[in-house]
Amino acid sequence: MNMMDDTINHGDISIVDSNGGTIDESSDIEEDREDEDKPPIRLDNIILQRLKQNDPSITGIEVALHYDSDKNCFFNSIDWKEDGDCIANNTQLKKLHISYIGTIGKVDYILGEEGHNLPTREQLRGLFSCIYQNRSITALSFSSILIYDKFGGGLIEGLSGHHSLIRLEMGHAKLGLHHSLKRLEIDHNIEIGCEALRKVVSNSKLNDLRLPYCKLDDKGLCTLCDGLLGNSIIKRLRLYGNDNITHIGWRALSAVLQHSKCKLVELDLHSTVIQDEGAEALGSAFRGSSLKSLILGHNPSISSRVWQTLLGQLSQTLVEYVDLSEAEVDDNGLAVLASIGTLKSLDLHGNISCTPTGWRSFFNSLLMRGTQLVKLDITGSRVGGSGALTLGSLLGSMNTLRSLEMGRISHNNDSDIITPQGWQALFTALLQQQEPNLDLVELNLGNNSIDDDGLQLLVRLVSSKTSLKCLSLICNRSVTPTGWQALSRLLQCPNLALEILDLDENNLNDDTVVEFASALVQNNTLKSLYLYHGDDSEDEQLIFERGWEAVSTLLCNKSSIMDTYNSNHTLQELGCDEYQYEEMNLPDDLVSYLALNENEDKVEVARQKILQTHFSSEDDATSKMQELLDMELEVMPTAIAWIGRPTPVDWKGNNVSGLSAMYNLTRRLPDVFDSSAHKKSSTAKRKRSM
Numbered sequence: 001m002n003m004m005d006d007t008i009n010h011g012d013i014s015i016v017d018s019n020g021g022t023i024d025e026s027s028d029i030e031e032d033r034e035d036e037d038k039p040p041i042r043l044d045n046i047i048l049q050r051l052k053q054n055d056p057s058i059t060g061i062e063v064a065l066h067y068d069s070d071k072n073c074f075f076n077s078i079d080w081k082e083d084g085d086c087i088a089n090n091t092q093l094k095k096l097h098i099s100y101i102g103t104i105g106k107v108d109y110i111l112g113e114e115g116h117n118l119p120t121r122e123q124l125r126g127l128f129s130c131i132y133q134n135r136s137i138t139a140l141s142f143s144s145i146l147i148y149d150k151f152g153g154g155l156i157e158g159l160s161g162h163h164s165l166i167r168l169e170m171g172h173a174k175l176g177l178h179h180s181l182k183r184l185e186i187d188h189n190i191e192i193g194c195e196a197l198r199k200v201v202s203n204s205k206l207n208d209l210r211l212p213y214c215k216l217d218d219k220g221l222c223t224l225c226d227g228l229l230g231n232s233i234i235k236r237l238r239l240y241g242n243d244n245i246t247h248i249g250w251r252a253l254s255a256v257l258q259h260s261k262c263k264l265v266e267l268d269l270h271s272t273v274i275q276d277e278g279a280e281a282l283g284s285a286f287r288g289s290s291l292k293s294l295i296l297g298h299n300p301s302i303s304s305r306v307w308q309t310l311l312g313q314l315s316q317t318l319v320e321y322v323d324l325s326e327a328e329v330d331d332n333g334l335a336v337l338a339s340i341g342t343l344k345s346l347d348l349h350g351n352i353s354c355t356p357t358g359w360r361s362f363f364n365s366l367l368m369r370g371t372q373l374v375k376l377d378i379t380g381s382r383v384g385g386s387g388a389l390t391l392g393s394l395l396g397s398m399n400t401l402r403s404l405e406m407g408r409i410s411h412n413n414d415s416d417i418i419t420p421q422g423w424q425a426l427f428t429a430l431l432q433q434q435e436p437n438l439d440l441v442e443l444n445l446g447n448n449s450i451d452d453d454g455l456q457l458l459v460r461l462v463s464s465k466t467s468l469k470c471l472s473l474i475c476n477r478s479v480t481p482t483g484w485q486a487l488s489r490l491l492q493c494p495n496l497a498l499e500i501l502d503l504d505e506n507n508l509n510d511d512t513v514v515e516f517a518s519a520l521v522q523n524n525t526l527k528s529l530y531l532y533h534g535d536d537s538e539d540e541q542l543i544f545e546r547g548w549e550a551v552s553t554l555l556c557n558k559s560s561i562m563d564t565y566n567s568n569h570t571l572q573e574l575g576c577d578e579y580q581y582e583e584m585n586l587p588d589d590l591v592s593y594l595a596l597n598e599n600e601d602k603v604e605v606a607r608q609k610i611l612q613t614h615f616s617s618e619d620d621a622t623s624k625m626q627e628l629l630d631m632e633l634e635v636m637p638t639a640i641a642w643i644g645r646p647t648p649v650d651w652k653g654n655n656v657s658g659l660s661a662m663y664n665l666t667r668r669l670p671d672v673f674d675s676s677a678h679k680k681s682s683t684a685k686r687k688r689s690m
Helices: 025-036 045-052 121-133 150-160 163-168 191-203 218-228 247-258 276-286 304-314 331-337 356-369 384-395 420-431 452-462 481-492 510-519 545-555 561-565 578-584 588-597 602-614 618-629 636-644 659-668 675-689
Strands: 014-016 022-024 060-066 095-101 139-143 183-185 208-210 236-238 266-268 293-295 321-323 345-347 375-377 403-405 442-444 470-472 500-502 528-530
Touching: 121 150, 150 191, 191 218, 218 247, 247 276, 276 304, 304 331, 331 356, 356 384, 384 420, 420 452, 452 481, 481 510, 510 545, 545 588, 561 602, 588 602
Parallel strands: 060 095, 095 139, 139 183, 183 208, 208 236, 236 266, 266 293, 293 321, 321 345, 345 375, 375 403, 403 442, 442 470, 470 500, 500 528
Antiparallel strands: 014 022
C-alpha cells in the first residue's frame, strides 16, 4: 500500500512570467495538492441546479460522455445554450474532469467522433465555449479521450484563446485568454494533439501539464518542446508511461531544461524506457537546473556507469525529491546518492541490484554527513541484517524523517537476511536511545519476519509516537493471534493519532477482532483497519460471524438510542474495495455502517444510525416514540428539528428520512403542532392571571 502521497513541498519559489507578473510557485503546488484530494462529483440534474446557484461546496465536477447504449447519457440531455451559464458564469468551480465511459470494444473516444449515444459536435462546442468563458477553473483533465483530428485539436487550442477556433465551426463564441487554467491533463496519440498543446503552452498561463501514457513519439515531443522552449511559467511536466521516445526526443527536452528561462521544478519520466544516450543528454541538462522533483523510476535500461554520471550531475542541483524505484541503481549509484545533501524524499524501492554491503555504506554515509530526509522508501530492497542494524543507528539521528517505507526487506536470496531476532534488535536499539529523534507519521513494515516478541517491542516504540497516523504490518505471518491481541492495546492509548492500521494477510481470528473492537470503543481517530485475509488459495479465512458481529456492534450498538448515539462513527474501512468485502463475507449491515462513517458530519451519521436502527419499522417507531414523548416541552423543538433535518446531497451510504418518525410524533402530540390549541391555552392562562 502506498501510504504517502508522492509529492512533497518544494519550498517557496517566486518566478516571473512572460508578462512580468510574479507567480508564487509554492502556493500553487499546495493548492493543487489539496484540490487533488477531493474527487469530482458526477454531473447530474441535482448537481446542475446547484451549479446554477453557484453553490460554494461544488468545487469539482466530472462530465461523463457515455457510449453504453443501455444507459441514458445525462450530457446529451443538456442544452448548453440554455444551461451553459452553470459553468460559464460559475465562480466556485475549480476542477473539471471530462471522461469517456465506454464498453468492451469501444474503450477510447476520439473527441468530436459522432455515433450512437455520443455527443454531437454542436454539444461539444457548447461545452467548450462555456469552459472558455469560465474564469475560476484551474484544473482541466480528460480520460480515455483522444485528440485525433483538427476539430478536437481546435477545441484544445481554444484553451489558449486562439481565434482560429472560429474557423473550426466555433461560430461567433466570444473567446479570450483563459487566465485561470493552471493544470491540464489530457490523452492524445498523434501530432495534431501535440500541435494544439504547443499553442496552449505558448499562449496561456498553464503551469502544470500532464500527458500520461499518450503514446508520444519523438516528433510529438519535439513539437511540444517547441512551445516549452523559453517558457518561464510551466513548472510541472509529467510524461510518464510514454515509452516510444528515443534520444532524439530527450535531446529536445534537454534543450528546454537548459534554457535560461526554464522554471521547471517537477519532471516525471517514470516508465519511459530511457536508454543511455537519452539519459546522458538529460543528465547534462539537469546540472544547474531549477528542478526540485525528479521521477525516473522504472527505467532499467540505463547502465550503472550512466546512472553514476547522471546522479553526480543531479548533485549539482537543489533537487529535493528523487524517485528511482525499480531503476536498477547499484551500490555505486547509492554511493553517489548519499552525496546529495538537499534530498528530502528518496524512493529506492525495488532496486535489487544494491547489495547489503552497498546499503550499509549508504546508511553510514548519511549518518556521518547528516540528512534532511523527510521520506525514505526502501521497500523490496536487499538491506540484510547488518544493513538493518546500521539503519537503526541512522534512524535514531533522523529528526526530520516522517515517512519510512521498509516493507519486504526481510526476505531475499542472500544469507544476510533480517531474522525475527534482527527486528527485535532493531526495535530494542531504538527504545534504548535516551533522546529518540524519530517522529514518524507513516511507517510500513509489511511482508517481513516480525514475530510476537518483535511486535510487542514495536508497540512500546510507537505508543509514544503521537504523530504516527499510518502503520502497515501486512503479511507478518510470524506473529500469532496472541501477538495481535497485544497490538490492540495500542488502540487504547489516549494520545494516539493513528488513522490507518493495515493488517492484511495475517493470522487474525475472531478472538483478535473482538479484542480490536473492544479497544476501539473510545477511539475517534482510526479510520481504516484492514483485515483482508488475502486472495491466495492457500489462505483460509479465520474471521467469522462472531468477529464481524463485534465490529458491527462497535459501529452501531443497538441496545438503546444513547448507545447507538455513542457508537464508533470513525472507522470506515475493513478492506480496500467491494471485492475484498465479498471475500471477507462481511454482513450487509456492517458494510452499511462503514459507508455511513465515511461522512464527515458525525452528528448526521449518528442520526442516521438511530433512525435506521430504532425507527426503521412501524413497530420500532411505536416502541421508541415514548422516549421522545417523555422529553420536556422546552426540548421538543430541538428534537423535532433533529428528526426532520435534511440529509446532505452528497451523502454516502443509506439515507433514511425522518419523516415517518415526524409523522408518528405529530399524531401523538397534536397540541404541539395545532396553532388553535396554543391560542386557547394562552387565552386561558391570561384569564387565570387576571
